[in-house]
Amino acid sequence: MNLWRDIKGTFQPFWVTLRYLFKRPVTISYPEQKRTPPPRYRARMILTRDPEGEERCVACHLCSAACPVDCISMQAAEREDGRRQAAWFRINFARCIYCGLCAEACPTMAIQMSPEYELGNRDPLKLVWEKEDLLVDHGGKDPNYHFYRHSGIGVAAPRGGNDDELPPVNIKTNLP
Amino acid sequence: MPTLIIDNQSVTVPEGTNVLEAAQQLGIVVPHFCYHEALGAVGACRLCAMLFIDGPVKGMQMSCMVEAKDGMVVSTEAPEAVAYRGQVIEWLMLNHPHDCPVCDEGGECQLQDMTVASGHSVRRYTGKKRTYLNQDLGPFIHHEMNRCIQCYRCVRTYQDYCGGTDYGVLGSNQRLYFGRFQDGPLESPFAGNLIDLCPTGVLTNKPYRFTSRFWDLQEAPSVCPHCSLGCATIPGARFRELQRVRSGNNPEVNGCFICDRGRFGYDYVNHLDRPRTPLLHGEEIPWSEALETLLQRLKKLIECHGSDSIALLGSGRASLEANYLLQRLSEQLGSAAPVYGSHAGRDRAARVATTLPTELSASLADVRNSDLILLTGADPLAEGPMLALAIRQAVRKGARVMICDPRPVELPCSAEYLACQPQELLQLLSALFQGETLPIKLQPLAEALQQAQRPVLIGGGDLLGAEGNTALLAAAQKLNREERPCLAMVLLPEANSFGAALLAADGPDFEQLLADMASGRIKALLCLEADPLTDCPDRQHLLQGLEQLNFLVVLDHLPSLIAAKADLLLPTTALAEGAGTLINNEGRMLAFTPAFSPGEPLRITGQGNHPPRSFSTTTPGALPCQAWAVLAELCDLPVDLAKIQRDLATQEPRLAGLPDLLAEGSGQLIQSADKPLAQPQARRTDQVDALQLLVCETLYGSELLSAHSAPLDPVRPQPYLLLHELDADRLGIAADDLVRLSAGEIQLTLPAQLSDRMAAGIVIVPRLRRTELESFYPGQPSQPCRVEKVSAP
Ligand code: SF4
Ligand code: SF4
Ligand code: SF4
Ligand code: SF4
Ligand code: FES
Numbered sequence: 001m002n003l004w005r006d007i008k009g010t011f012q013p014f015w016v017t018l019r020y021l022f023k024r025p026v027t028i029s030y031p032e033q034k035r036t037p038p039p040r041y042r043a044r045m046i047l048t049r050d051p052e053g054e055e056r057c058v059a060c061h062l063c064s065a066a067c068p069v070d071c072i073s074m075q076a077a078e079r080e081d082g083r084r085q086a087a088w089f090r091i092n093f094a095r096c097i098y099c100g101l102c103a104e105a106c107p108t109m110a111i112q113m114s115p116e117y118e119l120g121n122r123d124p125l126k127l128v129w130e131k132e133d134l135l136v137d138h139g140g141k142d143p144n145y146h147f148y149r150h151s152g153i154g155v156a157a158p159r160g161g162n163d164d165e166l167p168p169v170n171i172k173t174n175l176p
Numbered sequence: 177m178p179t180l181i182i183d184n185q186s187v188t189v190p191e192g193t194n195v196l197e198a199a200q201q202l203g204i205v206v207p208h209f210c211y212h213e214a215l216g217a218v219g220a221c222r223l224c225a226m227l228f229i230d231g232p233v234k235g236m237q238m239s240c241m242v243e244a245k246d247g248m249v250v251s252t253e254a255p256e257a258v259a260y261r262g263q264v265i266e267w268l269m270l271n272h273p274h275d276c277p278v279c280d281e282g283g284e285c286q287l288q289d290m291t292v293a294s295g296h297s298v299r300r301y302t303g304k305k306r307t308y309l310n311q312d313l314g315p316f317i318h319h320e321m322n323r324c325i326q327c328y329r330c331v332r333t334y335q336d337y338c339g340g341t342d343y344g345v346l347g348s349n350q351r352l353y354f355g356r357f358q359d360g361p362l363e364s365p366f367a368g369n370l371i372d373l374c375p376t377g378v379l380t381n382k383p384y385r386f387t388s389r390f391w392d393l394q395e396a397p398s399v400c401p402h403c404s405l406g407c408a409t410i411p412g413a414r415f416r417e418l419q420r421v422r423s424g425n426n427p428e429v430n431g432c433f434i435c436d437r438g439r440f441g442y443d444y445v446n447h448l449d450r451p452r453t454p455l456l457h458g459e460e461i462p463w464s465e466a467l468e469t470l471l472q473r474l475k476k477l478i479e480c481h482g483s484d485s486i487a488l489l490g491s492g493r494a495s496l497e498a499n500y501l502l503q504r505l506s507e508q509l510g511s512a513a514p515v516y517g518s519h520a521g522r523d524r525a526a527r528v529a530t531t532l533p534t535e536l537s538a539s540l541a542d543v544r545n546s547d548l549i550l551l552t553g554a555d556p557l558a559e560g561p562m563l564a565l566a567i568r569q570a571v572r573k574g575a576r577v578m579i580c581d582p583r584p585v586e587l588p589c590s591a592e593y594l595a596c597q598p599q600e601l602l603q604l605l606s607a608l609f610q611g612e613t614l615p616i617k618l619q620p621l622a623e624a625l626q627q628a629q630r631p632v633l634i635g636g637g638d639l640l641g642a643e644g645n646t647a648l649l650a651a652a653q654k655l656n657r658e659e660r661p662c663l664a665m666v667l668l669p670e671a672n673s674f675g676a677a678l679l680a681a682d683g684p685d686f687e688q689l690l691a692d693m694a695s696g697r698i699k700a701l702l703c704l705e706a707d708p709l710t711d712c713p714d715r716q717h718l719l720q721g722l723e724q725l726n727f728l729v730v731l732d733h734l735p736s737l738i739a740a741k742a743d744l745l746l747p748t749t750a751l752a753e754g755a756g757t758l759i760n761n762e763g764r765m766l767a768f769t770p771a772f773s774p775g776e777p778l779r780i781t782g783q784g785n786h787p788p789r790s791f792s793t794t795t796p797g798a799l800p801c802q803a804w805a806v807l808a809e810l811c812d813l814p815v816d817l818a819k820i821q822r823d824l825a826t827q828e829p830r831l832a833g834l835p836d837l838l839a840e841g842s843g844q845l846i847q848s849a850d851k852p853l854a855q856p857q858a859r860r861t862d863q864v865d866a867l868q869l870l871v872c873e874t875l876y877g878s879e880l881l882s883a884h885s886a887p888l889d890p891v892r893p894q895p896y897l898l899l900h901e902l903d904a905d906r907l908g909i910a911a912d913d914l915v916r917l918s919a920g921e922i923q924l925t926l927p928a929q930l931s932d933r934m935a936a937g938i939v940i941v942p943r944l945r946r947t948e949l950e951s952f953y954p955g956q957p958s959q960p961c962r963v964e965k966v967s968a969p
Contacts, residue, residue, distance in 0.1 A: 060277035061389040075415075075778075075786075076386040084278040084386055088786035107277045130786050151275030152307055152322055159322075160307035168309045171347040 042100045043117035044093060047110055048140035056110035059086035063102035063111050071095035072102060083155050089131040094124050108147040112140040180248035195239040195250055196224050204252055207261055207290050209327040209375050211240040214432045215337060221327045222264045227254035236260055265294040271306040273322040281377030283390035287325060308353060314361025315890040316368055316440060318382045325376055326352050333373040339568045339588025340364030365561055365875055368439040372423050383440060383887035384420040396771040397424055397839040399758050400438040401751045402882050404668035405560045406760030407434045411442060411752040417777035418445040418752050428539045428842040435561035437875060441882030446777050449735035451747040452797040467809055470744055473727050474509060477699045483510035485699040487689055490516040491706035492670030494803055495756030497817060499679050500824045501807035502704055508811055513683040516676035518708035520687040522669050522955040525637035526677035528645040529666040533848040536652055537762050538632045538663035544569040548628035551579045553601045553639030557586060558873040559667040564588055578621050580604060582935035583872055594618060595935040598639060598958055605647035606856050609654050633664045638955040647856035668761045675759035690714060693721025700727040704803060705748060709737035713953035731803050734884060747800040749774050754802040755817055757837060765834060766843040774800040867939050869919045869961035871952040874942040883945040895949045897926040898940040904930050909965050919961035924948055939963055
């Protein structure tokens with residue numbers, strides 16, 4: 001019954017089109033109209049700041065290690081007060097597949113996915129974002145987390161000065 | 177040989193092996209911290225627990241503390257053992273700062289690995305964490321005590337293995353502290369090994385701090401180029417920059433350790449002024465044009481002045497293959513055989529060293545196992561630092577060490593010191609050879625030699641020279657008997673001095689070349705990674721000779737003095753960027769492989785900030801080529817390292833093993849020469865009255881490559897002059913006085929240091945590159961000099 005199938009195949013699509021002519025459209029006229037993506041939408045990344053307003057990223061390389069397409073590169077450096085920071089931090093959004101693995105790997109909550117998706121561009125270099133472009137002035141989804149308040153090596157708080165730490169031991173005492 | 181069963185597999189191990197090692201032999205991964213193959217076991221970390229089911233011991237035991245015995249049945253996977261180890265990890269993590277993201281050990285941290293492996297992920301304990309204050313341990317090592325797990329590896333490395341005394345464990349109870357009595361740089365020249373040995377991030381590499389992650393580094397098995405011992409190393413690079421060097425493992429040479437010169441001398445590779453493009457009279461030209469110009473110029477000179485007008489100069493810095501191709505090039509051009517080494521005395525001394533039969537040649541492993549070590553004119557810490565560590569291991573097993581030297585030779589272990597004049601060393605060695613009785617003051621030595629079972633004679637090529645080396649080797653052969661082997665070792669100036677000397681055979685040396693250059697016969701000179709301007713003691717003649725050249729070609733990766741004068745400069749790769757072979761002072765061929773490709777480090781192109789925002793199809797500064805490849809092109813040979821090695825092996829039967837050499841492993845000894853050893857000449861010694869100036873190598877500052885390394889800057893010594901206290905008294909000089917030294921035409925003002933542990937009548941100055949002491953050359957007979965106190969202004 002091939003003939004019957006062909007006839008059906010010719011007319012059915014027209015019928016579908018005709019039906020939808022009388023329904024409300026699901027598309028919007030982008031870019032005149034824009035949609036607000038949900039807050040947990042996975043689009044371009046941001047580098048957030050800790051509650052004290054300092055850069056959260058410690059350039060630990062975990063996001064770049066987690067990235068399946070190798071689009072993150074960075075160089076760590078030491079600030080005068082011993083804080084580890086990125087000397088530079090670069091994401092190539094032309095390569096990024098927005099999988100969110102970097103944000104998942106980040107131990108300091110620094111790198112987060114933001115809902116900003118409008119990255120279309122004709123110049124590939126404009127898709128290469130540096131630290132300055134990525135940094136935002138807020139804490140993103142977890143504004144209260146402060147890495148150095150939990151890992152005690154005396155950067156944000158003096159040595160032994162975090163809530164879960166005892167003051168430095170006196171190694172010269174012989175008392176039990 | 178006990179046989180035991182571990183995890184249902186049976187294994188037979190040598191007597192004295194512990195159960196942990198036995199399990200490792202089966203390929204079972206046993207979690208452990210405090211056990212280390214070079215340090216042994218102490219049972220401090222409690223992590224290697226296994227369940228002993230049957231046999232002489234039963235129950236949960238630390239496998240590193242139990243000697244393997246027949247009939248043992250052991251399980252590493254028993255649920256009790258797994259739970260026990262998990263608990264140990266949980267305890268160790270109670271006080272840990274949980275700061276892996278900012279810890280340089282992250283990614284290569286044994287604690288991280290073990291924690292993940294044990295499944296521990298949440299800190300259940302709610303009490304507070306113990307914290308410590310850190311110390312400043314100097315320019316090489318960063319201290320972060322909060323990460324410590326009290327495994328004692330650092331103490332055992334530093335104090336037991338390396339012989340350092342200024343770092344240890346302090347405190348008691350819950351307050352154990354691993355550090356120094358007070359802040360200050362670690363004194364041991366082997367302190368860098370703490371970085372490799374500490375299983376956590378307490379002791380990390382300071383110059384490398386926050387530079388890269390382990391997983392981002394490009395690493396490859398390589399050989400240290402900073403002395404003639406040829407320790408196995410693993411250089412690590414990222415972003416076209418050599419960022420660190422860690423120790424490889426060559427059981428016959430360095431074991432698992434290297435010295436700080438080898439560890440922190442790498443930065444010459446990243447030097448800002450390093451030649452990176454072919455330059456013709458200072459103008460950049462493409463490689464093809466450079467090679468064409470080179471061949472044309474040489475041909476033209478040969479047409480006008482004959483093939484004798486071309487001279488080729490190899491060196492102990494260049495690989496064996498590149499040095500060999502220099503020979504092929506000379507054959508092709510019809511010129512005289514290449515000269516190897518710009519210091520004729522050192523070259524001759526090295527040539528003697530190559531005549532030693534391999535069965536008499538001592539490796540560092542042999543030194544570690546010997547029971548009497550005689551050092552004649554060898555200063556291990558300066559001329560081959562890891563030798564000092566090998567000697568220490570022998571002493572720990574009860575060996576005696578006797579030092580006969582004019583210099584105050586220091587070792588990281590106890591040793592008997594007999595101050596000798598340089599000429600006395602020769603007398604001593606020829607007396608040993610002749611079987612004569614030794615002078616009274618050397619009697620203890622004669623007795624010790626009588627009793628020793630495995631003596632090793634060690635000489636330094638610089639002080640002994642060719643004549644002394646001949647005597648040393650002959651003496652070793654004489655003392656070597658079936659029932660009592662006696663081995664010898666000679667320290668040479670450069671990593672491949674042996675290889676270069678082997679190729680030199682009976683060829684011309686640099687003195688002949690100088691004479692030819694001075695007479696104007698030589699019109700073109702090609703220097704292969706050689707810098708006569710820093711190494712040739714006869715500077716005046718050299719400058720005259722260089723004046724007369726029409727064409728100076730330099731292949732090098734250092735911004736050397738001769739490179740600055742070159743008509744044609746061809747940039748070559750550094751050791752870590754290329755492949756090839758070196759032969760160490762023992763006659764062991766050691767292969768190295770490229771860790772990364774040359775290029776201008778991103779730190780330079782990016783000027784500290786992000787990499788340039790531009791696309792290009794080329795890498796900046798990527799033009800340096802491997803020297804052997806350049807020479808192969810010049811000789812019109814296929815650019816194929818394996819083929820070159822096969823050619824070399826057929827041409828030089830002593831190198832027959834070269835094509836089969838592997839980069840991993842312990843290298844391969846070359847074959848003995850078929851000639852008998854030369855006999856030392858009887859020697860008449862002149863009595864000398866004047867003060868004699870002796871120029872010596874030092875640990876830091878003398879070796880050429882590491883002299884270009886920034887991480888070593890803080891430890892390089894300032895120029896000084898060393899005098900015997902008696903001489904100083906006579907001249908009215910006190911310690912730290914400024915004195916004027918006049919030797920030949922050179923006059924210098926230097927601060928004086930005094931010692932009573934050296935030969936009298938000798939003035940010692942260190943060879944310090946890139947200081948005013950650069951104009952003094954080691955490896956020369958001592959010369960008369962005058963020292964007088966500079967009166968206060
Ligand atoms: S994982 Fe987070 S802290 Fe680490 S480098 Fe990436 S953004 Fe920075
Ligand atoms: S020592 Fe290891 S576990 Fe501890 S912070 Fe460093 S990397 Fe992490
Ligand atoms: S400093 Fe390192 S090697 Fe020393 S005890 Fe602590 S963890 Fe072990
Ligand atoms: S002993 Fe010599 S070869 Fe070994 S690491 Fe030190 S400088 Fe390098
Ligand atoms: S390795 Fe056995 S107790 Fe540490």
